Amino acid sequence: MNEKIIEFDRVVAGYSPSLTILNDLTLDARRGEITLLIGPNGAGKSTVLKTLFGLLVPRSGEIRFEGRAIGGRSPRSLLAEGIAFVPQGRNLFGSLSVLHNLELGGITLPRGALAGRIEEVLHRFPRIRERIGNQASTLSGGEQKQLEVGRALLLHPRVLLIDEPSIGLSPKLVQEVMGLLRALADAGTTVVMVEQNVRTALKYANRALVLETGRLALDRPASELLGDPDLNRLFLGGAGSPAAATAH
C-alpha cells in the first residue's frame, strides 16, 4: 500500500456557519494513486477539493500534506507545495490566447523556467501546440480540458485535484482525459478526482471513497467497487433506490 500523502482528520467545513458540508470527515489519498471521490449530490465531494486547496477554511479538524498541517493555507502557497487544482466547469480565460493561458498557469514560476515548462506541456499535448495562438474560447471542449490540465501540470504538481473532468466531453474524449490522468498517476503524481461518470472513472482509479452527507461512508479498491452490484445505490446515496439509479 502506498504512503498517505493527503489526510483529512475530522474536518468540518462549509460555505457559511449555517451550512456545514463536511462533517467530521476523515479520509486519505495515497501517493501515485488515483483516488476517486463519489457520492450523491451534496455529499461534499467538490467541497473536499476546495477545502484541500484552501478555497474554504476548515472550521475544525486537520488537513495534512505529507504529514504537515496545511488547513487554511492560501491556494498560492499550496501551489508552491506542489498541489494543483482543476475546478469543475470552464476555467480558461476565453479572450486570452492559448499561450497566454499557459503563461498565467505558470505565473508563480521563476520567469526563466516558464518557457521550458510550457514546451513540456506542448510536447505532451500536440493539439494544444497547433492552437497556441488562438483565443482559448475557440477551442473545442476536449481541447479546453486538455489546456486546463496542461496548465495545472506546468508547476509539476505532486498532487493534482480535478473536479468533474468529463463534463461536456464526448465519450472518446473522456477516455482520453482519464487515460492522461492514469498516465500521470503511473508517473508518480497523486490524483484526487471527483467524477459523476463513475463507471468509467472507476476503471482508471485505484481507490474509491464514497461520501454521504459529508462523511466517509465507504473506502474500497476501485476494481472491487466496479463489480459491486450495489454501485448505483452507493453512488446515489444509501437512501437511493436501486431502480432509480442511473450511474454511467
Place this chain on the structure above:
Amino acid sequence: MADFLQLVFSGAAIGAIYALAALGFTLLWQASGTINFAQGEFVMLPAFAMLFFLKVAGAPLWLAFLLACVVAMLILGYGFKVVVVDPLLKHGVIPLVIATLGLSIGLKSAVKAGYSAEAQPFPAIFPDGLLALGTIRVSYADVGTLLVAGLIVVGLQLFLNRTLTGRAMQAVAQNTESARVLGIDVKQMVLYTFLINAVLASVAALLVTPAYLAKFDMGDSIGLKAFYAAIIGGFNQTRGALLGGVLVGVLENLMGAYVSPAYKEGVALMLFLVVIIFKPEGLLGKAEERKV
C-alpha cells in the same frame, strides 16, 4: 463640411476625457464588481490637489500633476478600496452604490467648505491658437487632449495585453476563481485596477480643468457622462468605454451646433436610453451569464 469636421474633432477631444473616466468605471466593474458613482469627484479632487501643489507649494504644473497622481493613488485608489469597497462589497453591489453616492456628496461638500465654492482658474497645458489640418482649424488644446488621452489609452491597452501583470488583471476580471486557483494574487491585481483608475482620473482632471475650471461640482457632468459612456459602449469592455466616451462627446457637439445648445446636455441621456432599450449589453459589450 469643414465646420462639421471641426465639431467632430473638438467633440472627440472632450469625448476622450469622458472616455478616460468611463475606462475607470469599466475597469473597476470588471475587476471587482465596483460601481463608483463618485467617479466625477475622483476627477475633481486631483484638480484641487494640483491647484494646492501649484499655489501653496509653488510646484511647476508637471510636478503638481505627478504629486496629484501619487495623492490620488493613495486616497482614491488604495484608500477608496480599503476603506469603502472592501468592507461593503461583500454585502453586495447596492450598499456600495449608496456609499459611493454618499461619497460623491461628501467630497463635493468637503471641497466647497474647505477650499472654495468659487471656480478656480487653472493653467492651460497647451498653447492657445489654432492648427490648420487641411481645410479645418482645430485648437492646440483639442489636438493635445486627443493626443494625451490617446497615448494613455494606448499605453493602458499595451500594459493590459502585452504584460503578464496586465493579462493577470484581465484573468481576474474574466474569472476570479480560476485566477485564484492558478496562484494569481487577486487582491494585488484588484488593487492595481484601483490605482490605474486613480491615475486615469488625474489625467482627466489635467485635461479638463483648464477649460472647465476647478470647482467643487465640476465632476457632476463628467461623472454622469462617463457613466453613460461606459453603459453605451458596454460596461464589460474597455474598448466600449472609449467608443461610448467619444460618441457622447461628438454627438453633444453636433447637437449643440446643429439643433440647439439647450439639448446638448441631454444627448448622453438619450443615447443611454436608446442603448439600454435596444442593446442593453452596450454597443461593444458582451452579454454576461448570471449564475443563480
